Amino acid sequence: MHSLIRSDSGAEDYRDPEVSPEGAATTTQPLPAERRQAHEELVAEWNHRLEGASAEDIIAWAHTHVPGPIAVTMSMQDTVLAELTEGALDNAELVFLDTGFHFPETLETRDKVAERYRLPLRNITPVYSRAEQDRVYGPRLYARNPTACCRMRKVEPLARMLDPFEAWITGVRRADSALRANTPVLEVDRTGRLKINPLVDWTDDDVDNYIADHDLIINPLTRQGYPSIGCATCTLPVAEGEDPRAGRWAGTSKTECGLHT
Numbered sequence: 622m623h624s625l626i627r628s629d630s631g632a633e634d635y636r637d638p639e640v641s642p643e644g645a646a647t648t649t650q651p652l653p654a655e656r657r658q659a660h661e662e663l664v665a666e667w668n669h670r671l672e673g674a675s676a677e678d679i680i681a682w683a684h685t686h687v688p689g690p691i692a693v694t695m696s697m698q699d700t701v702l703a704e705l706t707e708g709a710l711d712n713a714e715l716v717f718l719d720t721g722f723h724f725p726e727t728l729e730t731r732d733k734v735a736e737r738y739r740l741p742l743r744n745i746t747p748v749y750s751r752a753e754q755d756r757v758y759g760p761r762l763y764a765r766n767p768t769a770c771c772r773m774r775k776v777e778p779l780a781r782m783l784d785p786f787e788a789w790i791t792g793v794r795r796a797d798s799a800l801r802a803n804t805p806v807l808e809v810d811r812t813g814r815l816k817i818n819p820l821v822d823w824t825d826d827d828v829d830n831y832i833a834d835h836d837l838i839i840n841p842l843t844r845q846g847y848p849s850i851g852c853a854t855c856t857l858p859v860a861e862g863e864d865p866r867a868g869r870w871a872g873t874s875k876t877e878c879g880l881h882t
């Protein structure tokens with residue numbers, strides 16, 4: 622039986638946001654110990670050797686060293702990872718976390734990616750729709766408890782999605798924020814899966830140049846003052862020269878959704 626909390630008005634009871642929806646896993650199944658060990662050995666042998674390697678070379682390395690399926694996580698802020706992995710990995714799937722709160726421009730970018738690239742694209746959704754979340758947890762959970770909202774709409778769906786995969790590729794860059802400044806090329810996540818960060822040393826200019834050189838699909842919001850794009854409810858435009866992630870959960874101390882922490 623879920624615990625209930627009373628809303629500020631006292632008029633309705635809502636489920637405690639620390640209690641996730643019933644009937645769905647909230648974590649990823651750990652890989653067998655021998656797979657984790659194999660990944661730890663790869664990290665120990667290759668992390669320093671891949672430092673400074675091009676993104677293309679890191680993805681070619683993954684093609685050679687990761688026999689199992691690979692998830693390529695796409696925020697649809699840009700489409701660099703789709704371009705880099707198309708044709709380079711035959712065991713990969715693009716993955717998009719469809720929180721239900723995205724800007725229409727981000728969903729249009731996702732749809733264009735699905736048309737342009739041959740790699741399969743998985744659209745991952747939370748257990749509850751927006752309306753169901755409002756009914757069970759109360760309206761505007763994203764404003765009252767963004768950590769719980771991100772947990773149920775991003776972190777837990779990603780965790781469920783990762784089950785069949787051996788490894789995942791992310792677009793995390795050290796230039797994103799101070800918290801990401803020491804991100805390695807290769808990591809082993811809590812479940813024993815290999816986490817590969819091929820763009821780790823890319824600057825903002827590197828991203829812009831790659832987009833221009835390869836005529837990539839563009840999320841138009843990136844040209845309208847949104848250098849870092851999350852859910853529409855939690856992302857504000859930022860001024861020229863401001864920290865690119867300053868518009869994410871602006872006015873709160875939150876800086877990460879929890880996918881990479």
Ligand code: SF4
Pocket residue numbers: 720722762763764766767768770771772774775851852854855878
């Ligand atoms: S970014 Fe905002 S709306 Fe999106 S999942 Fe997190 S708290 Fe919820």
